[in-house]
Amino acid sequence: MSGDGHTHDHDHDRTFQPDHPEPTSDGARIGLALRELLIEGGYYTPAEEREVIEAMSGASPENGARLAARAWLDSDFRERLLGNGAETIKEMGFDLSPTEFTVLENTDEVHNVIVCTLCSCYPRALLGMSPAWYKSFNYRARIVREPRAVLREFGVEFADEIEVRVHDSTAELRYMVLPQRPPGTEGWSEERLAALITRDSLIGTQRELT
């Protein structure tokens, strides 16, 4: 294309380096082109993008574990967390807005597990990047269809009396499971309790903590 008015050359300033491998598929090339257009159009800056990526890379399941351990120790905090997760996690310096955040409490009677069947919604700020299996078609299709069979593959077995509750994260909510505090941990510090709590127990593909 060499029409009038097309004054800029195509040696675009490399104002940022995308934090991804060089694109090799059409979808990845379109994604990269879109990102460059958004940055050139002034919708956001390379620095803002870098900040978001760094925040995501820095997040790990230790964040969610801290929330769960605090909930075990402080019943007022636990009530607030279960009642209004999005507001309550701000007390600990976390923020998922504008999405809502719901904490699902495991009990002797109920086991919760989360999935996003339509894509891969996940509370990254609290759990870090999601595991590959969480994004797989296999997990997403089967956990809503035969949750007990899938959980058995993760090593979770429980009595028929327990209610299995699957949470499909389809829109504006993010979820985290609050696992049950294991027996024999009376008097433990928050830090020591948090070290017990695994990523999978916060997703719900693990029930017992040891």
Add this chain to the structure above:
Amino acid sequence: MPDRFAVGQRVRIADRTPPVHHRVPAYAKGRVGTIERLCGLHGQPERFIRDNGAPLTRLYRVRIPQHSLWPDYSGPAQDQLDIEIFEHWLEPAE
């Protein structure tokens, strides 16, 4: 606008497939469940794709018994599935 549905009310999820991005998975369409909680006001996905999602619309969590989702479900009767559904996808059910 007042909320159309209250916690505990039985609702049916619409069985339709608009030719536009929407966030209702096929397996939930046409199913009946109970309002588990109200989840704030959010932009409609179908409108977000062309604009800003307005008007903001009430989102609900709907609880559906697994046995009514999957007639051959092999687990016990009390197993449930909770899913987020926008108000304009819900109608009262008996």
